[in-house]
Amino acid sequence: MFSQYFGQYLLQQGYITSTQLREAMEMKKNTHVRLGVIAIDRGDMTALDVEDVHQEQMRRDKKFGSLAVEKGYITNDALEAMLNAQKQPHLLLGQSLVDDHVLTLQEYTDVLDQYKQEHALTDEEFDAFQRGDIDLIIEKMVSLGALKDQGLAHDYIALLSRNFIRFVEPNLRIENAEVASIADWTVTQKIHGEETLYTALCADEATFTQIAAKYAEEDIHGPTELAQAAVGELLNLHNGLFTVNMSNKGTELEMEPQLVHHNQALAHTGASTVFHVHLPFGSCQIVLSEEPLL
């Protein structure tokens, strides 16, 4: 996830062009090694074991390695060895930029230092950021706006990042956005109980369709009934996991059925915050509000 933020920074600062960034990210994507693949490669787990952990991740908000240890597939020592073996994504981005002579090694080092200073990151925080510590990334890179319960909003967006990475696309970047204009497609869902939160996922038709196809793992072309059900279910699954996490913290919440809308304007107030989720194939918006969106 750091690569998405850092790559955007390099682009904005004029160090690289959008084409160079795209090519570097593509090269990085092709060389990213998932923990499950490393586990198979090392002979620590079978493909069925890995699939079992992936299935479990769809029900519980836990990291692959923790679940693999919990289920007895690997020991803590094996996990540590696997993590050491996993290439750091930011190194892959840097490596591809240097290999392609877009940046010299020194320029790359300098711009990393500059990035750290501009975002007021300590050495420890920078290490955590590079390792993809989502809580830290959300804390440093995203404003939660005027939402009264900032902790709740932070937990919501951090979990959303993890769920998008798990179920849709690992290469993403979340940042604040202006109030959304009318999107082609919008899914809304109300969460209520001890807290009230109105949630929405908005996207143009092409991005909506791609999100649907990736989440459903189905051949989907266009905003069909299945596409609408898939994106609706993605928001529903995410909100469901959120209510489980909140229940574990002592806050009981309920959900209303999700609704899918076409060309629907949302009622934004001071109590809503909008986030852009940038994906390689397009962007969608997530809206969080303490007041009704419709």
Added chain:
Amino acid sequence: MNMSEAKVLVCDDSALIRKKFTGMLENIGCAHITEAANGQESVERFQEINPHLVFLDIVMPEKDGLEALADMVEHNPKARVIIVSSAGTQTHVKQALDAGAVDFIQKPADEATLKKMLDKELQKASESPHV
């Protein structure tokens, strides 16, 4: 009773979840699968077909899953209903079991889990004839 004879009712407002469930149930040998897209329709289909097993979502329009469960149990106190929900909090599980559900699955369900549950239910159905 074998798998191909079992009547299974799948209740979820999401067309994707119904498609996935039906596909998995067919893979494990079910031949009599009925779908319902909201709570009210779930109760109506339940009364029509008297299924051996029901997979019931909680968050649905028209009538939520727990209300539909109450209606099903009232219609047939021996109804075998498994709640399937993305919101698997302890409170939800307890509510579902208190209301008469026989089990609870957190979404997304996988084929192995469905097969295990169906095997268990069909075994019970053989020991105690379906009413």
